[in-house]
Each structure stands twice: as structure tokens, then as C-alpha cells.
Amino acid sequence: MCSVSCCASRVSFSRLEDFESLAQKRLPKDVWEYYGYPSCSGFTLQENKRAFQRYRLLPRVLRDVSSVDTTATVLGSRLDMPVALSPTAHHSLAHPDGEKATAKGAASANTAYVVSSFANHSLEDIAQAAPGGVRWFYLIPQNDPSRTKELLRRAESAGYSGIWLTVDQPRFQFQQRPESKMESAAGVMRLPNLTFEDVRGDASSQEFTTYLSDNVKQPITWEDVIWLRKNTQLKIVLKGILTAEDAEEAVRVGVDGICVSNHGGRQLDGVPATIDALPEVVRAVDGKAEVYLDGGVRTGTDVLKALALGARCVFIGRPALWGLACNGAEGVHQVLEVLKDQLNLAMAQAGCTQMSDIKPSLVVHESYYLHGHHCHTGTCNN
Structure with a gap:
């Protein structure tokens, strides 16, 4: 397992929990709570992590694993690992360079960033900061279709190769935005990818909140997905199924990808953990689109379990913010390298040398042992 150094203290970290602990110390309390807050009781947030622990790995032994290849092709791009960065908001609360630093960190690890x-x-500025990186854009449709088309045009012109829609957020709670009381590490907080010529000023202002409430399309429906398919040549991923x-x-x-996600436990509380929902979605898709997962991924073995259950790639949200708060672009890179090295070791210990070796038979639900049910890959009676 790798050992990386983080922040000015040059502490060697080999676990994401170490980044989390240091980030909590470095971030203002209100920012830390904003990044981490769950919906309602927080059941889904915690369940995302607990659920991974309910799956057991069944390693194959006496195989030549002297060389392990973690590369994967995701949405047409070759990545060094099947781990990429989910869309998360307001990176300037963690570091003055905000999303520009996040993009640099992802690009230096040769993986993707939404x-x-x-x-x-x-x-445009994010693309310029990491010109060689793989980038996809999480789109917020506008009430005015011409403005949505303008956002698509900007993404295409700036070299983004995919559009993501978050589908599990039918209502935006603009009037209750906790970040509205925070101060950006870079000063004035802006949202330039939701801003058009008729709105100026700090994104934390009441004027801007009213503007968003009046102009963002909510809720979006399947008709909006069909409209998007007709109005862009970029690949389309739905996040939140x-x-x-x-x-x-x-x-x-006609979407190209589906991300099994529950919004990091920040939307409807009480929904399934994403790792539990994954097998059903994979079976339903039946190879007709790529399937990804986010929510609760904290170790290389979590990644391995998700891949075995059918995910082509997993995405992380909060851990990238922890790395950003610790050490900017380098901190993001370090978080990704920890997961890559952990995955590399886990694959070797499981007898896998490449992605195609990771089969559903590698994983079994704990109920197989607890109750004697034959429960491989989530098809159990539990």
C-alpha cells in the first residue's frame, strides 16, 4: 500500500480517513458541516458505508499476480483507474483555486472529473487549468431552452466529452442553502456556470438565490432527457438511479451511462445504499449502457466489490474535497493514488490482474454465511 504526504506537515497518509481527519481540522466548522451534512437523520449517508461491509470477497489463490493493470475505459476515455470524481459544489470553500485545483489533481492521476x-x-477556466484532463459536465437545465443550449455549447467548446444530469433532485432548496452564510476561501463566491448576462454579484446573496429559483428548471422529467439527447452529440449519463x-x-x-447514486445521502433519506441497489440496475441495463456507482466508497476493497457487482467505474465526492482542503491539487491527486494503490493490492490478493478478471463470483453477501442462503451478487433471500 502506498504512503503519501499531505499538507505542510508532510504526514504520510495511506487511508482516506487520515485526509478526512486533517481536513476537518483545517476547514471552518460551517464549511465542514456543509460538505458533510446528510438529509434528515443521516441513515442513508451511514448506510452507504455500512453496506460495503456486508459484502465478502472470495479470493482466488496461486495465480501469477506479479503485474496488475488497473486501467479502465470509461465513457470512451482510457483512465489509469476505475475511480473518478463526482460532481460536488463550491470547491472554493476548501481552497482558493477551487475546481481548477480539483481538475489538476484528477488530470495528474489520469482519471476523470465531473x-x-x-x-x-x-x-472554460477549469478546462484551461488542466487541458489534458478528462472532464464531464453536470448540467442544470434552465427554464429557457436557449440558455440550456448555451451551456451545452460552452461545454462542447471547452472540450468536455460528456453531460451528466442529476435525476434524484426534483426540487432545489434554494431558500435553505447553508453555503449562503459562508465565505469562500477565494473571496466572492460565484457560480459562473449558472450565470448569464443579467445577473451579477456574490452567489451567496439573496438576489442570486432568487435568480436561481426563478430560472433553474425544476423538476426535470424524462422529456428533458429526450430533449437533451436531441440537442447534443456528447455522451449522456444519468446520476441518481x-x-x-x-x-x-x-x-x-438512449443514455450512455447510469450512475447508481443516492446523492451522498443528501436527498431522500431511507433509500437503499448504492452498493445494494447496484446489482438490480446492472441486470436491468443488460450491457446496453455503462453503469457506475458513487456513495460510501472509502477503500480499494470497496472499489473492488463495486466492480465485481457490475460497476464499470466508481466515483468519489467528499474524499476529493478532503484532499483539496489538505493540499490543493496535490491533495486530490494523493487521495486518488491511495485508492489506486489499495485497489492494485486488493486485486492482487483476490487473484485478479486486470479488469476482466473481476467477476461477480468474487463477491458474496454476508447473509450467505449468517443464514446459509446462497446469495452471490445480491440474488439472495435476506
Whole structure:
């Protein structure tokens, strides 16, 4: 397992929990709580992490694992690892360079970054900061279709190769935005990927909040996905699907990818952990689109379990923010390298030398042992 150094203290870190602990010490209390707050009781947030522990790995032994290849092709791009960065908001609360630093960190690890519409830097500036990086854009549709088209044009012109839609957020709680009381590490907080010529000023202002409430399209529906498919040549990923029925509909309307996600436990509390929902979605998609997962991934073995259950790639949100708070672009890179090295070791210990070796038979639910049920890959009676 790797040992990396983080921040001015040059502490060697080999676990994401170490980044989390230091980030909590370095970030203002209100920023830390904003990044970490869950919906309602926080059940889903905690369940995302607990659920990984309920799956057991069944390693194959006496195989030549002297060389392990963690590379993967995701949405047409070759990445050094099947771990990439989810869209998260307001990176300038953690570091003055905000999303520009995050993009640099992802690019230096040769993996992908989904840039949020709630980024504090523009699509163009983020692209310029990491010109060789793989970037996708999480789009917030506008009530005015011409403005949505303008955002698509900007993403295409700046070299973004995919569009993501978050589908599990039918209502934005603009009037209750906790970040509105915070001060950006870079000074004035802006949202240039939601801003058009008729709005100026700090994104934390009441004027801007009213502007968002009046202009952001909510809720979006399947008709919006169909419209998007007709208005862009970029690949489309829907983030936030948890059921077979919605996965089948996504395939029907022609999306390229589905991210099994519950918004990091920040939306509807009490929904399934993403690792539990993953097998059903994979079966429903039946190879007609790529399937990803985010939520609760904290170790290389978590990544391995998700891959075995059918995910092509996993995405991390909060851990990238921890790395950013610790050490800017280098901190993001270090977080990714920890997961890559942990995955490399886990694959070797499981008898896998490449992605194609990671099969569903590698994972079994704990109920197989606790209750004697034959429960491979989530098909158990528990």
C-alpha cells in the first residue's frame, strides 16, 4: 500500500480517513458541516458505508499476480483507474483555486472529473487549468431552452466529452442553502456556470438565490432527457438511479451511462445504499449502457466489490474535497493514488490482474454465511 504526504506537515497518509481527519481540522466548522451534512437523520449517508461491509470477497489463490493493470475505459476515455470524481459544489470553500485545483489533481492521476454546475470557476477556466484532463459536465437545465443550449455549447467548446444530469433532485432548496452564510476561501463566491448576462454579484446573496429559483428548471422529467439527447452529440449519463424500472427507461431514451447514486445521502433519506441497489440496475441495463456507482466508497476493497457487482467505474465526492482542503491539487491527486494503490493490492490478493478478471463470483453477501442462503451478487433471500 502506498504512503503519501499531505499538507505542510508532510504526514504520510495511506487511508482516506487520515485526509478526512486533517481536513476537518483545517476547514471552518460551517464549511465542514456543509460538505458533510446528510438529509434528515443521516441513515442513508451511514448506510452507504455500512453496506460495503456486508459484502465478502472470495479470493482466488496461486495465480501469477506479479503485474496488475488497473486501467479502465470509461465513457470512451482510457483512465489509469476505475475511480473518478463526482460532481460536488463550491470547491472554493476548501481552497482558493477551487475546481481548477480539483481538475489538476484528477488530470495528474489520469482519471476523470465531473464538473458541477455549482462550481465556483467557469467551465472554460477549469478546462484551461488542466487541458489534458478528462472532464464531464453536470448540467442544470434552465427554464429557457436557449440558455440550456448555451451551456451545452460552452461545454462542447471547452472540450468536455460528456453531460451528466442529476435525476434524484426534483426540487432545489434554494431558500435553505447553508453555503449562503459562508465565505469562500477565494473571496466572492460565484457560480459562473449558472450565470448569464443579467445577473451579477456574490452567489451567496439573496438576489442570486432568487435568480436561481426563478430560472433553474425544476423538476426535470424524462422529456428533458429526450430533449437533451436531441440537442447534443456528447455522451449522456444519468446520476441518481436506484431502480430497475428507471434504469430500463434510461436505456430506452438512449443514455450512455447510469450512475447508481443516492446523492451522498443528501436527498431522500431511507433509500437503499448504492452498493445494494447496484446489482438490480446492472441486470436491468443488460450491457446496453455503462453503469457506475458513487456513495460510501472509502477503500480499494470497496472499489473492488463495486466492480465485481457490475460497476464499470466508481466515483468519489467528499474524499476529493478532503484532499483539496489538505493540499490543493496535490491533495486530490494523493487521495486518488491511495485508492489506486489499495485497489492494485486488493486485486492482487483476490487473484485478479486486470479488469476482466473481476467477476461477480468474487463477491458474496454476508447473509450467505449468517443464514446459509446462497446469495452471490445480491440474488439472495435476506
